[in-house]
Amino acid sequence: MDCRVTFLAEMERKILMLEGPDGVPDSLNLVIPSLTRPGIPFDIKVAVYDEHGFPATRAVAKVGVKGSGGGGLDVEISFTEGEPAVARIGGVVLGDEGVFRFEGMLGGRLFHSNPTRCSSANTESIWWGDPHIHTNLSNCHPERCRSLNYCFTAARHSTGLDWASAADHVSNGRCEYAKWKEQTAVANLFNEPGKFVTLPCFEASLQGGCGGDNNVYMTGFPDLFVDEYDGGNVATLADEMKGKMSEDDFIVVPHHTTRTGKHGEIPDAIYPGEAMMPVVEIHSKWGTSEYRGNPNPLKKVHDGPSYAVDLLNQGLPLGFIGGTDSHCTLTTGRGRGFEADHIDAHPGMTAVFANSLERSSLVQALKERRCYAASLDRSLVMGTVNGQPFGTKMENCKTRRIQAAVAGKTDIESVDIVRNGETVHTFNPNDWRADIDYVDEEDLSPLWLSSKHIGDFVYYYVRATFGNGARAWSSPAFVLAGCRT
Ligand SMILES: [Zn+2]
Numbered sequence: 001m002d003c004r005v006t007f008l009a010e011m012e013r014k015i016l017m018l019e020g021p022d023g024v025p026d027s028l029n030l031v032i033p034s035l036t037r038p039g040i041p042f043d044i045k046v047a048v049y050d051e052h053g054f055p056a057t058r059a060v061a062k063v064g065v066k067g068s069g070g071g072g073l074d075v076e077i078s079f080t081e082g083e084p085a086v087a088r089i090g091g092v093v094l095g096d097e098g099v100f101r102f103e104g105m106l107g108g109r110l111f112h113s114n115p116t117r118c119s120s121a122n123t124e125s126i127w128w129g130d131p132h133i134h135t136n137l138s139n140c141h142p143e144r145c146r147s148l149n150y151c152f153t154a155a156r157h158s159t160g161l162d163w164a165s166a167a168d169h170v171s172n173g174r175c176e177y178a179k180w181k182e183q184t185a186v187a188n189l190f191n192e193p194g195k196f197v198t199l200p201c202f203e204a205s206l207q208g209g210c211g212g213d214n215n216v217y218m219t220g221f222p223d224l225f226v227d228e229y230d231g232g233n234v235a236t237l238a239d240e241m242k243g244k245m246s247e248d249d250f251i252v253v254p255h256h257t258t259r260t261g262k263h264g265e266i267p268d269a270i271y272p273g274e275a276m277m278p279v280v281e282i283h284s285k286w287g288t289s290e291y292r293g294n295p296n297p298l299k300k301v302h303d304g305p306s307y308a309v310d311l312l313n314q315g316l317p318l319g320f321i322g323g324t325d326s327h328c329t330l331t332t333g334r335g336r337g338f339e340a341d342h343i344d345a346h347p348g349m350t351a352v353f354a355n356s357l358e359r360s361s362l363v364q365a366l367k368e369r370r371c372y373a374a375s376l377d378r379s380l381v382m383g384t385v386n387g388q389p390f391g392t393k394m395e396n397c398k399t400r401r402i403q404a405a406v407a408g409k410t411d412i413e414s415v416d417i418v419r420n421g422e423t424v425h426t427f428n429p430n431d432w433r434a435d436i437d438y439v440d441e442e443d444l445s446p447l448w449l450s451s452k453h454i455g456d457f458v459y460y461y462v463r464a465t466f467g468n469g470a471r472a473w474s475s476p477a478f479v480l481a482g483c484r485t
């Protein structure tokens with residue numbers, strides 16, 4: 001194997017040093033693509049984190065990285081004192097088909113990479129991103145936040161993401177034309193299709209009952225953001241956006257829908273439709289908004305039906321994404337002591353299935369719910385219902401066969417098959433990787449949920465929980481009683 005190690009460019013080093021908290025080296029972040037193909041080279045991203053998850057900038061560290069799966073990789077990287085410990089091993093190849101992890105040593109401790117599924121049948125990639133980062137431009141906890149430069153540099157090189165969105169606030173006077181120009185210019189500067197994508201975004205707050213807090217994701221920046229905080233709702237927000245760009249080029253995504261005072265109940269009257277609102281953010285550092293009683297709730301929870309399963313049961317066909325909602329511009333780690341106290345859950349991330357890494361392919365895949373949500377780690381959760389990928393709609397059959405490949409950095413604690421919000425089966429694989437196969441033979445007649453938007457349906461998704469507290473949620477698959485769309 002002809003591997004080469006590269007380090008950060010001078011400007012990237014400078015950016016991480018200037019705004020980094022200068023923490024002590026604590027853990028090793030090894031990132032590999034979740035989907036690989038035998039014989040096709042890829043990069044391993046290597047970063048030493050401080051105890052909060054920021055890139056360690058005073059590392060004198062030696063990192064050893066070993067491979068598996070017929071790769072035979074064995075590399076040692078020395079980091080110099082006074083520089084961010086971030087590197088990349090290029091030209092790595094796996095020879096065999098299967099699910100593999102790489103391992104690294106830092107200070108005598110063993111760390112695993114995220115898993116990769118290596119198969120010649122992989123035609124697309126999984127692109128990992130944080131769709132929800134706040135920077136100085138949000139003017140929200142400004143004493144904690146960092147610049148857009150830091151946001152994109154740390155997300156790309158230290159966290160090792162494929163894409164990121166600076167989701168800065170625009171409502172309540174927190175943005176104006178000058179800030180918007182800055183947001184546009186810097187995001188466009190850092191956007192390198194195929195390598196690292198900055199997905200244009202802004203956070204538009206709405207009042208509780210009007211859709212709550214929503215992020216707008218776009219294929220490009222319009223002349224100005226849209227703010228409907230005073231008197232608008234999520235449907236008027238989408239309508240105003242249609243005046244700025246084609247419906248194909250943006251989506252509106254509600255988040256922390258169970259937040260008191262800013263709740264994301266979405267009555268049918270203000271639902272902007274499947275194309276405009278294809279996904280919901282199910283987890284962020286605020287906590288999980290999956291279902292009432294879940295083990296990682298927000299600190300204060302709204303009383304009404306605003307969990308993700310409430311919205312699904314109401315008939316809204318939503319996929320799942322995860323983000324950090326970091327208010328210290330940290331796309332990994334809990335950041336305790338750096339984030340505000342109510343923003344201290346595990347970081348969320350979004351996995352997107354697409355052929356190419358560019359703004360338009362990410363938006364298109366999110367519109368098709370070809371994505372899943374994860375907390376803490378880049379866990380693998382991909383599968384099908386009756387042969388159709390999660391996120392899609394399909395016609396009913398007598399039985400539904402649910403198959404999924406699940407793997408994590410740590411052992412899998414459980415894999416739940418969720419139907420209409422209820423867990424109908426749990427697997428306990430006792431391993432870090434597992435292939436799940438479950439057939440639901442139940443007659444669906446008493447189970448149909450009724451939707452104004454997609455007719456009668458039953459939905460299934462997979463929830464995976466790992467030993468270190470990481471979780472992942474596939475997007476739901478929608479089994480339709482009759483195709484009415
Ligand atoms: Zn904020």
Ligand SMILES: [Zn+2]
Binds near residue numbers: 132134
């Ligand atoms: Zn936010």
